[in-house]
Amino acid sequence: MSGVLGGHVLSRAELVDEAVSWPVTAEHVLGAGSFTALLRDSVTAPDGETLHREYLRHPGAVGIIALDAEGRVALIRQYRHAVRHRLIEPPAGLLDVDGERYVVAAQRELAEEAGLAGDTWQVLVDLFTTPGIVAESLRIYLARDLRPVEAPDGFVKTGEEAEMELSWASLTDLVDAVLAGDLHNPTMVSGVLAAWAAYLKGDDFASLRPADAPWPARTALRQT
Known part of the structure; x- marks a missing residue:
């Protein structure tokens, strides 16, 4: 079912974040601290494009x-x-x-x-x-x-x-x-x-x- 403005209307059962991991072809540690690390990953998107993403690893x-x-x-x-x-x-x-x-x-x-x-x-x-x-x-x-x-x-x-x-x-x-x-x-x-x-x-x-x-x-x- 679609909303009047377009797009699918999600049911309560569909309101769940999906755990997905795109393939990582390379990982570089740009820097590390006492409890975090700054990483730069090369990631393959579903269409085959290689993306470069920087992020901070954190213990939670x-x-x-x-x-x-x-x-x-x-x-x-x-x-x-x-x-x-x-x-x-x-x-x-x-x-x-x-x-x-x-x-x-x-x-x-x-x-x-x-x-x-x-x-x-x-x-x-x-x-x-x-x-x-x-x-x-x-x-x-x-x-x-x-x-x-x-x-x-x-x-x-x-x-x-x-x-x-x-x-x-x-x-x-x-x-x-x-x-x-x-x-x-x-x-x-x-x-x-x-x-x-x-x-x-x-x-x-x-x-x-x-x-x-x-x-x-x-x-x-x-x-x-």
């Missing part, structure tokens, strides 16, 4: 929308040198511990950055943050039933993290700030809007996926 990350009983979200401010801004963000961190479960990584980051633990965890949204240039997969969790905890043993804030400060804002104010263009962190924007959409369902977030839900897009990405 998790983020947390920590929502308290009053509808407020835990926030931190962090300097991001690449964009020369001190951004308001939710707690988040890299998936850089081999074998660590995604939700365990999120729980660790919440304790380290915000001094909080949550007794109820669900998946809000999965995304590729910048798929045209960065191979970063991101899972954002909703954490509720919050309580204060000590930072994990041996954890010391350094660098930009040493300047972090915990604050709170209502979910509704955050939605307004995102739509006004005042907040720019992708974990913040995606997480806040996903949490708001889930809240509007009126089912106390029952429609969200469990914390240990499969993450097939990330699995496919890591196999390429």
